[in-house]
């Protein structure tokens with residue numbers, strides 16, 4: 001407990017952490033101000049017009065669906081006069097089955113709409129927090145290993161695993177807390193902007209649960225990035241080890257090896273890339289093309305895609321982070337500290 | 339007396355890809371008993387810091403047995419860490435913290451009451467600068483802060499690796515007084531330093547290490563006595579005549595331009611009596627006692643050619659097997 005309190009103070013006093021927090025606040029401020037600047041509160045007449053547009057769009061969809069059904073029943077000629085396209089399966093154009101129906105907010109121009117604009121903003125926040133977690137995780141232990149801070153601490157607490165564990169635990173807790181606070185502040189600010197200077201739009205339970213899911217997945221990535229940065233910097237005794245490892249991985253494997261695999265015509269190169277699993281976890285699933293799946297020209301219809309699901313994405317990410325952490329602790333336990 | 343530090347047969351070899359193997363400590367023994375102020379001497383690169391690091395669990399020893407305050411090190415170090423204050427080779431501190439805060443964090447990690455902080459800052463002379471950032475400290479001030487961090491725990495055993503590094507003359511004296519005060523209050527001190535006069539003043543025991551091996555150990559006066567050649571310096575008005583008289587009395591004399599050195603005399607009175615009886619009056623009679631510096635240089639380094647800079651870690655080639663060179667105090671005592 002004492003160790004954790006001391007670590008928390010050290011973490012908070014790090015210039016780099018302070019800088020990153022300032023950057024976060026700045027980026028946040030700029031985004032908020034831009035939205036305030038370009039947005040305005042829609043006037044009642046604007047709302048009416050937008051609502052009308054949404055309604056007519058809705059009507060057109062209903063009409064299309066009805067016509068499609070009528071054509072199927074043979075009440076309409078198979079070849080439509082107006083050149084519209086009707087799918088073979090009319091449920092494809094059934095408005096009742098669509099994920100979302102047109103709403104007035106879709107037709108508001110220059111209006112910040114909470115229900116529509118929050119999701120991409122949340123992705124931006126998560127991306128920043130991932131970067132924050134990774135860099136802070138790496139520099140926190142990297143700088144301490146280099147400046148002799150760890151050695152000083154070990155003279156007081158000669159239990160290496162406890163010392164490293166306290167550092168990692170404190171770091172994770174701090175990143176988690178910061179992420180929570182940043183998200184709440186972020187959403188609250190944009191909610192206020194929507195109320196005062198924009199439009200809230202339809203926010204129902206489904207909207208919130210969707211947003212919550214995006215956020216929860218993002219948060220897991222933030223924490224994993226923190227752990228990975230910390231573990232690589234511990235293994236390499238240096239902050240830059242983590243940066244170098246990621247850069248090297250991206251260039252050598254994601255770019256270089258991908259090219260080589262393409263040239264060699266390996267079936268599913270995406271299956272070997274971490275980015276695919278990251279995408280699968282964040283988006284729920286990721287679809288890729290298998291070039292060797294449809295080589296038989298007489299096979300008729302062939303679906304050459306394959307899917308990575310979020311569980312497999314999560315497992316891969318957890319294995320990576322867990323493996324690196326285990327290695328970091330194992331190495332740190334026995335290493336000569338100078 | 340109980341042993342506070344016991345090291346037997348400590349070995350440590352560093353391996354690096356580029357430079358290969360480097361034997362830093364090669365079967366080293368050290369015994370420090372309770373209440374001693376123990377000097378730990380050796381040339382640059384002889385393995386002092388490595389020994390202390392191994393003892394404190396910072397580097398993994400390849401071989402050897404170590405105990406600190408009776409507990410096997412490094413496995414049981416956590417049990418005694420609260421009673422051992424240590425600085426190893428000019429510790430680095432986080433520059434953005436003030437001295438006070440640095441100590442507070444350590445105190446917190448080690449469960450020491452924070453009231454100790456002001457006491458130790460006062461003790462090392464940093465009372466008025468404790469609330470400044472460490473990066474604004476001078477070398478000597480950082481060193482003082484390091485000593486303060488070691489004192490924070492009110493340790494029973496204090497391990498100081500070159501605490502005088504960077505200290506001004508007054509600082510060195512203050513350090514000496516501090517160590518004395520601590521020793522008087524019962525703290526055992528192991529102190530490495532290159533300032534031999536300093537060691538001679540404050541330490542009652544020494545261990546000398548060369549090339550990773552112990553070459554001398556024991557009470558300071560006994561180690562020095564082991565190197566006492568029983569020589570006296572004599573000044574007289576007629577050195578030639580005096581030399582003859584002394585040789586006639588069976589003594590070995592070396593003549594120097596302005597003085598004589600008489601060898602193998604246990605008692606200066608023999609010289610003054612021999613000369614006085616013949617009317618050659620002695621103007622000065624000084625026993626030539628070895629000091630720690632000459633003993634140290636004799637044990638750890640070749641006299642060397644003045645034109646060839648001595649290289650670090652350069653013990654005499656003949657002493658490659660330094661174990662043979664280790665002085666056995668008892669035997670020397672008998673010889674003398």
Ligand SMILES: Nc1ncnc2c1ncn2[C@@H]1O[C@H](COP(=O)(O)OP(=O)(O)OP(=O)(O)O)[C@@H](O)[C@H]1O
Pocket residue numbers: 338352353354360361362363380381382383384385386387388389651
């Ligand atoms: N991390 C390391 N890697 C390789 N060799 C090392 C390492 N640390 C120490 N050594 C070598 O071990 C030997 C002993 O070094 P050590 O620091 O223990 O000497 P020392 O007696 O403390 O010297 P000084 O009086 O200069 O402080 C030296 O030859 C040194 O080069």
Ligand SMILES: [Mg+2]
Pocket residue numbers: 386387388427499
């Ligand atoms: Mg040293």
